[in-house]
Amino acid sequence: MKGYCRYFGREATAQPLGFMTHFSILSLARNALSRHSGWQPTWRDAVPKDGYDVIIIGGGGHGLATAYYLAAVHGITNVAVLEKGWIGGGNAGRNTTIIRSNYLLPGNAPFYEWSMKLWEGLEQELNYNAMVSQRGVLNLVHSDAQRDAAARRGNGMRLHGVDAELLDVDGVRKLAPFLDFDQARFPIMGGLHQPRGGTARHDAVVWGFARGASDRGVDIVQNCEVRGFLRDATGTVVGVETSRGLIRAGKVGMAVAGNSSRIAALADLRLPIESHVLQAFVSEGLKPVIPGVITFGAGHFYISQSDKGGLVFGGDIDGYNSYAQRGNLPVVEDVCEGGMAVMPMIGRVRLLRSWGGIMDMSMDGSPIIDRTPIDGLYLNAGWCYGGFKATPASGRCFAHLLATDRAHETAAAYRLDRFRTGHLIDEKGQGAQPNLH
Amino acid sequence: MADLLVEQLSGFGLATIMARKGVSGMAIGMALGVEAPAQPAFCRGENNLALIGTGAGSWFAHTDMVSPAWHTALRDRLAELASVSDQSDGYMLIRLSGEDARTVLQRGAAIDFHPEVFAPGAAATTVIAHIGVVIWRRDDDARGRPKYEIATFRSYFDSFRRWLDHTAAAL
Amino acid sequence: MRIDCPYCGERDAQEFVYRGDASLMRPESEDGMADYVYLRDNLAGPMTEHWYHAQGCRTWIAVTRDTTTHAMLGAIFARDGVR
Structure with missing residues (x-):
């Protein structure tokens, strides 16, 4: 019983913001003995505030991972993740859970390998069982x-x-x-x-990142559809109009793969997607x-x-x-x-x-993690059908971009202007024919 | 007991006709003395010549009994009007007739073969078992049973025949 | 999904090859070329697009289709309408 109390004391000092249960053999045992009536919600379902330093549109794996790494790596915690439906209800809940880094091209290989390395340490980092299984x-x-x-x-x-x-x-x-x-x-x-x-367990990845982000102060706002962008006189994006009202933001990041064109169109932006x-x-x-x-x-x-x-x-x-x-x-x-x-x-x-x-x-089968021509608006998009395996590195690189305004070195090739400049990353060699990638 | 007769046809002539730009089906029909249908259809005229609509401005010319000069004669009559390409050796023709012929076709092609939709004189270009086919329906036989003819590329014929054998066996 | 080919009638979409947005116009000069090749409106809702009836009449057609429901809203020969 003595160790039991000491354990809780340690948790409180290590995670001052947290109210979530730290998973361990002891917490499992304790909850088993109390017929599992003592578990707390894994993350906090937040009501949106008037404004944030950073707003991430999209509560899928990539958006939640971005919020987590913004808080955990860059110390930016005044962050909201806005999700139209429920978190992990889009492609994060519809993929085939495969993780791999068997890429050929220099623009891709280091990024996906870094993602693989992040998968390998993810469960320890998040204290969450994402069922990462390196079965080949x-x-x-x-x-x-x-x-x-x-x-x-x-x-x-x-x-x-x-x-x-x-x-x-x-x-x-x-x-x-x-x-x-x-x-x-x-x-x-x-x-x-x-x-x-x-493979990794897709929804556990979502919940793990949500818990890690929420625990560090990030607001996860569900049923909150973005319907427009708030722009100042210079055209800079300074917030979003949502189904739950106006929310101001220092920066807005889009992580809505599948619907990127629809959200970009709200800012009059056409995408190569x-x-x-x-x-x-x-x-x-x-x-x-x-x-x-x-x-x-x-x-x-x-x-x-x-x-x-x-x-x-x-x-x-x-x-x-x-x-x-x-x-x-x-x-x-x-x-x-x-x-x-x-x-x-x-x-x-x-x-x-x-x-x-x-x-x-x-248009080349590879993703985009970049600033947009519109100040204040950042883009994480174009994952084709390979987004799940990229979740940790995508979040990490997008967080780096949002925090520093510079591309992370492993995602430096994922520029939005590479189509215009000819620096395509076309693993399959199909050209600008998206349905063949 | 299934009522299906499968005949592999020989001695036929088949040629594609592609209208030149601006040339109407009417002009092509006039030159050949047989209606050139504007829709997928099988139209038989004099001299044992039939035209089968395969696309906008394109037809199959078909004859049951080919002669060595058949396709050059076609070409001469359509000079300036259309491109003619002899396909007699490029395609195989199979005839399916009998009460169960429609059932067999219906198990292969995703189009409607109901007699009200696919009556004698109807034609369609489509796929059966991923193999391109042109199907047309001739006049019913003496006992009122339907008669279909199917053209497939010669190189796909063995695969088509495999589909047909399996499907017919399941009747 | 079945497409009402203006020549062949209603056929399974499997017989067709997809080309995409039919509203794109090749620019006169090189200036708009990158946008023409790479950028898309990617409409959610009714969209007119080019399909090629490869396993039917071998004709390019312009199909208007709702991309949110796959409902078919009409098809014409490509040469008669949008380019």
């Missing part, structure tokens, strides 16, 4: 040319200090013996493996069968298995502009064909749910 990401190759491309990518990764292994067929067979190796059309010839890649729908799927719960994340190389299909047992998988975006958060059947068929081609065993598995999320498809 395996990209299959089905031809000599693909193997060459995988070797090139793997070498590029290793030059950036990222772990990468080029596997031959036997190497793949050890990891995933159930694949259809000798398929006549797309035989599996090997794979590129990133052992440190894996199209919104597209990406579908994802989950099966009924099964015993453990898929060891890590596996991607098919001859079609667009990727799959992992959640801790609950469901197979979580997806494929291509539907390919047409959409804000509808639901897709159409041709892509369902295409994804399932990809799955059947690489692992026919899943043919008997029943699909539980499918859903759609709206992606900010940028």
Whole structure:
């Protein structure tokens, strides 16, 4: 009992702003003994004040991570996160939870690798179980040319200090013996493996960052839709008009991927972005069968298995502009064909749910973290369908930009003007055709 | 017992006709002595020649019995009016007839084959099992059963045939 | 999602290839080229866009569609209307 009291004393001094429970074996035991009636809300549902130093629009993973790092790293705590619906209800709750840093281009690789390193320390930093599971990401190759491309990518990764292994067929067979190796059309010839890649629990990431931010004084305001920008005589953004009234701000950051163009249009800004729908799927719960994340190389299909047992998988975006958060059947068929081609065993598995999320498809397939031509307005956008894995580094870099007015060194390439200047970061080499990235 | 007759056709002639800029279907029809339909349709005229609408300003010319000079004769008659390209070797033709023919087609193509919509003389360019097809409906046979003809690219024919065999087997 | 092709009639969107916003106009000079290539209105609501009926009549058409609901609001041959 003595240690018990000492524990609470220590918590109070370490986190003077906090009223949240610090998770530990002791708090678990205490709450278990009190029939779990003593848990406090994880974060504070705030009423908006008249003004803040910084307003973040968008209470998804990126917006909450930005607020957390503004407070935790830069000491800026007079911050509000404004969310139209409920936090984590957009793409943060619609992704397939994959984390990886297997990028080739110099503008991308250091950023995503830093994000991976932040994932690796995230749970300790936030004192929150985000279920980060480094179970490996395996990209299959089905031809000599693909193997060459995988070797090139793997070498590029290793030059950036990222772990990468080029596997031959036997190497793949050890990891995933159930694949259809000798398929006549797309035989599996090997794979590129990133052992440190894996999955993380999407909503726990949201709640963890929300708790960390809220605990440091950040106001998380839900059901607060931004409907316009408050501009002064020089055109500088000095606040936002919302469904809960005017809120003034020193700086306003947008983290609303999927809807970036709609919010930017409120400031008469056109973006190099199209919104597209990406579908994802989950099966009924099964015993453990898929060891890590596996991607098919001859079609667009990727799959992992959640801790609950469901197979979580997806494929291509539907390919047409959409804000509808639901897709159409041709892509369902295409994804399932990809799955059947690489692992026919899943043919008997029943699909539980499918859903759609709206992606900010940028013109080169890479994101934007930059100031805008409008003073006081900052942009975090264009995550295409790779935003989840970027959550920690995106928040960290956007916080750095908002706090210092300078790009963080790992996100220096994610400029808004790179399209005009020709400094594109086009991993897939598709050009300005967002539905092909 | 399913009522389906599958015939692989031979001896036919098939050519694409693409109207030159500003040339109407009417002018092309006049030159060939057969109606050039402005919509997807199968129109049969004299001399065993039919035109099948495949797009705005484009048609398939089709004959059941081809002669060596068939497509050059077409080209001569459409000089200055349209581009003609012989496709007789590029496509395979299959005829589906019988009471169950419509059911088979309906399981492959996402268009309506109800007789009120797809009557004799109707045509459509679409896909079956991801394979491009042009389908038209000929006059019913003597017993009033429907008769469809399907053109597929020769190189896709084996794949198409696999779809057809599986689908017909499930009748 | 089914598109009412002005030539073929109503077809599944799978038969079409998507090109995007039909309102973009190629600029006369080089000045507006970067905006033309890279910037989009990305409308939420009715939007007119180019689709190519690759597996049908092989014609470019201009489809007006609500991007928030996928409701089809009309289609014409691209050459007859918006460029």
